Amino acid sequence: MSITSFSSFTDGLDPLRRSREHFITNTSLDDERFWVPYADGVWFQPCCFNVTSGGFSVVLKGLPGRRVGTHYHVGIVHGYTMRGHWRYLEHDWIAKPGTYIYEPAGERIRW
Numbered sequence: 001m002s003i004t005s006f007s008s009f010t011d012g013l014d015p016l017r018r019s020r021e022h023f024i025t026n027t028s029l030d031d032e033r034f035w036v037p038y039a040d041g042v043w044f045q046p047c048c049f050n051v052t053s054g055g056f057s058v059v060l061k062g063l064p065g066r067r068v069g070t071h072y073h074v075g076i077v078h079g080y081t082m083r084g085h086w087r088y089l090e091h092d093w094i095a096k097p098g099t100y101i102y103e104p105a106g107e108r109i110r111w
C-alpha cells in the first residue's frame with residue numbers, strides 16, 4: 001500500500017536567513033563507535049539532517065541475512081550500494097556494488 005497523502009511542515013525560518021553554507025561529513029566506516037543501531041544487525045552513520053526540507057542522508061550497513069521490518073518512505077530515496085547486495089521484498093531487482101536506486105516517496109517497504 002502506498003502512502004497517498006502527506007502532511008507538510010515549515011521550519012518557520014525566513015528563507016533569506018537559512019544557512020547556504022557548504023559542509024562536508026567525514027564518515028568513519030571502520031570505527032564501530034560511529035554506527036547507530038537501527039535494527040538487529042543493521043546500523044547507519046548519519047551524514048546530513050536537513051532541517052529545512054526534512055530529508056536526511058545516511059550510510060547504511062547490514063550484516064548478511066539481516067532484515068529491516070516494514071517502514072515507510074515519506075520522501076524520495078536515492079541509494080548507492082558500495083558493498084554486498086540487497087533487495088526489497090516488494091521488488092524483483094537486486095542492488096549490487098555500483099547499483100544506484102531511486103525510489104519515489106510514499107512506499108511501504110521491507111528488506
Ligand SMILES: [Fe+2]
Nearest residue numbers: 071073077109
Ligand atoms: Fe527504506
